[in-house]
Amino acid sequence: MSLDLETLFSEENNIPAEFALSEQIDQREYLSNGEMLTWDGQISEVFSPICVKTKDGLQRKRIGSYPVCTEQESMQALDAAVKAYDNGRGVWPTMSVADRIKCVEDFTRKMIEKKDIVVKLIMWEIGKSFADSVKEFDRTVEYIYATIDALKDLDRDSSRFQIEQGIVAQIRRSPLGVVLCMGPFNYPLNETFTTLIPALIMGNTLLFKPPKHGTLLHYPLLDAFRTSFPKGVVNTIYGRGNKIVPSLMQSGKINVLTLIGSSRVADELKKLHPKVNRLRAILGLDAKNAAIINKDADLNLAVSETVLGSLSFNGQRCTALKIIYVHRSIAQEFLKRLSAEVGKLKYGMPWEKGVMLTPLPEVNKPAYLTECIEDAKAHGAKVVNENGGQVSESFFYPAIVYPVNAQMKLYREEQFGPVIPVVPFDDLEEPIEYLIGSSHGQQVSIFSNNASVLSSLIDPLVNQVSRVNINCQCQRGPDTFPFTGRKDSAEGTLSVVDALRSFSIRSLVAAKFSESNKELLNEIVSADASNFLSTKFIF
Numbered sequence: 100m101s102l103d104l105e106t107l108f109s110e111e112n113n114i115p116a117e118f119a120l121s122e123q124i125d126q127r128e129y130l131s132n133g134e135m136l137t138w139d140g141q142i143s144e145v146f147s148p149i150c151v152k153t154k155d156g157l158q159r160k161r162i163g164s165y166p167v168c169t170e171q172e173s174m175q176a177l178d179a180a181v182k183a184y185d186n187g188r189g190v191w192p193t194m195s196v197a198d199r200i201k202c203v204e205d206f207t208r209k210m211i212e213k214k215d216i217v218v219k220l221i222m223w224e225i226g227k228s229f230a231d232s233v234k235e236f237d238r239t240v241e242y243i244y245a246t247i248d249a250l251k252d253l254d255r256d257s258s259r260f261q262i263e264q265g266i267v268a269q270i271r272r273s274p275l276g277v278v279l280c281m282g283p284f285n286y287p288l289n290e291t292f293t294t295l296i297p298a299l300i301m302g303n304t305l306l307f308k309p310p311k312h313g314t315l316l317h318y319p320l321l322d323a324f325r326t327s328f329p330k331g332v333v334n335t336i337y338g339r340g341n342k343i344v345p346s347l348m349q350s351g352k353i354n355v356l357t358l359i360g361s362s363r364v365a366d367e368l369k370k371l372h373p374k375v376n377r378l379r380a381i382l383g384l385d386a387k388n389a390a391i392i393n394k395d396a397d398l399n400l401a402v403s404e405t406v407l408g409s410l411s412f413n414g415q416r417c418t419a420l421k422i423i424y425v426h427r428s429i430a431q432e433f434l435k436r437l438s439a440e441v442g443k444l445k446y447g448m449p450w451e452k453g454v455m456l457t458p459l460p461e462v463n464k465p466a467y468l469t470e471c472i473e474d475a476k477a478h479g480a481k482v483v484n485e486n487g488g489q490v491s492e493s494f495f496y497p498a499i500v501y502p503v504n505a506q507m508k509l510y511r512e513e514q515f516g517p518v519i520p521v522v523p524f525d526d527l528e529e530p531i532e533y534l535i536g537s538s539h540g541q542q543v544s545i546f547s548n549n550a551s552v553l554s555s556l557i558d559p560l561v562n563q564v565s566r567v568n569i570n571c572q573c574q575r576g577p578d579t580f581p582f583t584g585r586k587d588s589a590e591g592t593l594s595v596v597d598a599l600r601s602f603s604i605r606s607l608v609a610a611k612f613s614e615s616n617k618e619l620l621n622e623i624v625s626a627d628a629s630n631f632l633s634t635k636f637i638f
């Protein structure tokens with residue numbers, strides 16, 4: 100496909116009406132302590148990665164603005180969350196599981212009513228294709244329903260007494276307290292909700308900070324949060340993270356930090372907590388997943404999975420393939436086929452059918468990627484695909500860079516964008532050593548049709564990363580599978596079931612199995628006097 104960046108962006112009046120935002124969204128409210136509070140202070144304007152042609156050249160389209168609150172408002176939100184938790188005595192942490200599930204179901208119904216606008220905002224705020232934005236919304240709703248089912252199962256298993264060594268006990272999972280939840284821009288709805296919803300449904304109270312790119316899409320959902328949960332259970336904080344988050348951590352009142360973002364930020368924030376042992380962290384962090392393509396691999400399959408793995412959503416996935424090791428004997432053929440396949444990918448505006456390559460939301464990203472390529476060139480690599488690395492404002496055409504070596508930024512840095520660094524190897528020991536020396540440890544993809552080659556890789560690699568993918572790209576899903584990482588890639592495990600465990604702790608009520616205790620326990624259960632000590636079965 101020949102590259103025509105001149106016509107990539109068009110005039111505003113050429114945007115198809117069904118995908119256009121009917122109006123700019125200037126958010127002047129935020130949810131705190133059960134109320135939508137009005138904000139008349141500083142704001143941040145939101146410009147889409149989608150540019151329009153104007154008489155002054157290409158300009159990112161303005162789509163709205165949101166509050167930039169201060170430390171004062173975030174501390175008020177913290178107070179609201181602390182009060183709603185009330186040392187574990189609040190309405191929400193003591194509510195029965197069945198009633199908490201009803202609130203989450205109520206929220207989900209209201210969320211679904213807002214699907215159209217949320218999907219459009221995902222597309223406009225981060226440039227994700229319309230089809231993938233719809234997928235992100237639907238996957239999130241499915242995740243919520245799967246979470247509800249998993250909690251029902253958990254609760255059913257806990258709805259009974261256990262008797263061991265003369266002790267009778269009931270064991271359940273209890274909330275941890277106040278959770279500070281921060282999501283990433285690349286899956287601003289889905290990844291945020293895969294921590295927020297489990298944290299909430301387990302009885303914690305929340306401070307929720309939307310990502311910098313992907314803020315407005317949460318605005319239509321704030322009223323659903325307000326009306327579905329007791330006052331102070333869900334509170335939003337808006338503003339610059341480095342201004343408003345440190346004091347929250349320093350207060351010592353945050354019990355759980357959940358962040359999908361950089362390990363540098365996570366490390367800094369954790370250290371600010373005055374009692375680190377009281378802080379639980381559930382983190383999804385940096386990753387630089389490698390593909391290892393051996394000489395006996397099905398080359399067409401390896402190429403198609405490399406394209407998907409490294410370029411879905413323009414490579415902006417934590418699970419993306421960010422470095423490709425290929426056996427030197429097949430490297431030239433691999434590059435030829437990979438370049439041809441990349442050349443066939445449709446680029447354009449997110450609403451275009453079948454589009455794969457779209458503009459990037461981070462303003463500095465095209466310049467950073469260009470710098471990585473220049474650095475690689477200075478150390479002996481080339482861009483091997485036609486048009487690779489061409490830029491038009493927020494759009495960056497994918498570049499395949501070869502041969503990459505240890506002196507280059509692309510060898511270690513997480514590029515998080517459409518650049519595919521390819522490293523030739525002679526011996527499988529070379530990619531294994533790379534993974535051992537890496538500060539990341541999320542996943543790896545291995546390509547071979549030879550069972551003994553695969554097994555020689557599986558055993559060393561499962562102890563380096565948390566998922567070894569055979570003959571396919573890396574990915575998070577299915578959401579019921581554990582999603583985690585070693586080293587600087589994660590802390591804690593997220594899957595539908597694991598997330599419920601991550602945001603809770605086991606608590607038990609125990610007594611000696613005496614006649615008088617039996618009577619007392621029976622009385623409490625029959626009178627339905629406790630939400631914890633209960634044998635009710637959720638259907």
Ligand code: G3H
Pocket residue numbers: 285286290415416417418573574575576
């Ligand atoms: O950014 C990281 C996401 O969790 C990746 O999810 O592998 O399903 O695209 P995915």
